[in-house]
Amino acid sequence: MKAVYFAWVRERVGKAEEELEPPSTVTTVGDLIAWLAARGDGYAHAFEKPSTIRAALDKVHARHEAALAGAAEVAFFPPMTGG
Amino acid sequence: MKAVYFAWVRERVGKAEEELEPPSTVTTVGDLIAWLAARGDGYAHAFEKPSTIRAALDKVHARHEAALAGAAEVAFFPPMTGG
Amino acid sequence: MATIRVQREDFDAAAESTALARGRMDVGAVVSFVGYCRDEGGRLATLELEYYPGMAEAEMARVAREAESRWRLIGVTAIHRFGKIAPGEQIVCVVVAAAHRGEAFAAAEMMMDFLKTRAPFWKRAIRADGAAEGWVEAKGEDDSAAARWDAAG
């Protein structure tokens, strides 16, 4: 699946997007966050406080409990500050 | 005192303004309405339902209980329908 | 200091709105309301608005001052037309500038609710079908809309 990152999540991860191939035990958004956080320094910093991370699956907001269930694109970003 | 009338109050009274010299027993807006209502057909029609009549003293909204207390101008009109 | 105008001619709501924000670095939100004359499904030919000169301006200024006393506002403009107004034309506008949107929205809505029930204007409807023209009746829902600000205040 494709992962995209925005704002300080993008800056800490060090890239705007990438292809991910998580193991089959990673079934929810929250699982994916935990899996990413263990990938190295930038990821650890980006995902150090999972509660501050918002996610979207195929461009629709998704809770951490949401199943990845074949989504083509997952996005991680801080709380929105537009408007 | 000067009296001014608006909308259907004006139409029923048949004039836009006039000088009034009510007797000294007329001390409130409500007294003045009752006194006007007894002045003849147009007035009787205009003031037949005092509860539908709004008033202002010197261009400030006034309740029927308000004392005339030396106001220079009294106005009578229906509920407002601007905006 | 609010800008209050009662006039026969049309107004440019956009220009009023821009005027409140132009050159200011502390304005975060501008809410504009424009009230239009509806044709009531084709039944209305024209509205004719009568008003109480002197009191209308004074009452609009009192409503603006009340808004300014309740919220931190940077600018307030209220314009109300009188005379003949055709369907599709503008009748009234209220523009409020503030640092934050909540205050601008609340102030603009309260001002409109109060203008409806307090500003001395009266509409006469001239019917498209030639039926007798008549004074528009005040709506109870306008009183309710105005009353909720007293409860909230």
Add this chain to the structure above:
Amino acid sequence: MATIRVQREDFDAAAESTALARGRMDVGAVVSFVGYCRDEGGRLATLELEYYPGMAEAEMARVAREAESRWRLIGVTAIHRFGKIAPGEQIVCVVVAAAHRGEAFAAAEMMMDFLKTRAPFWKRAIRADGAAEGWVEAKGEDDSAAARWDAAG
């Protein structure tokens, strides 16, 4: 059918507002909101807005549809800019046309509250004093503002 745009260039809120009412005889009320970039008392030099292409437009359309499902609206427009925005410049606008003012006010305010908390935009502040630039933090009051529509709905 709402008009939704995400763009780098400035917009003409007045033209958007006029477009919703022009030639329509059933529009009684148009409420426009424009959000401006404040300079935070001189501390802010520039905002830089990042957004999630595709999702931003989709989310703004969902917010518009939610407003259209709650109130009888005649027209809805929402425009959000991205990129560098200087103090005094426009960031966002929402315009709602309806027959009645209460619906137009409520819809415009709900849309702004929801856009703030749901539309994927992020602001980075570049400081006038050369201090480290930083991502603007989300405000709890924006969550509260959005939450009251759930309670009311």
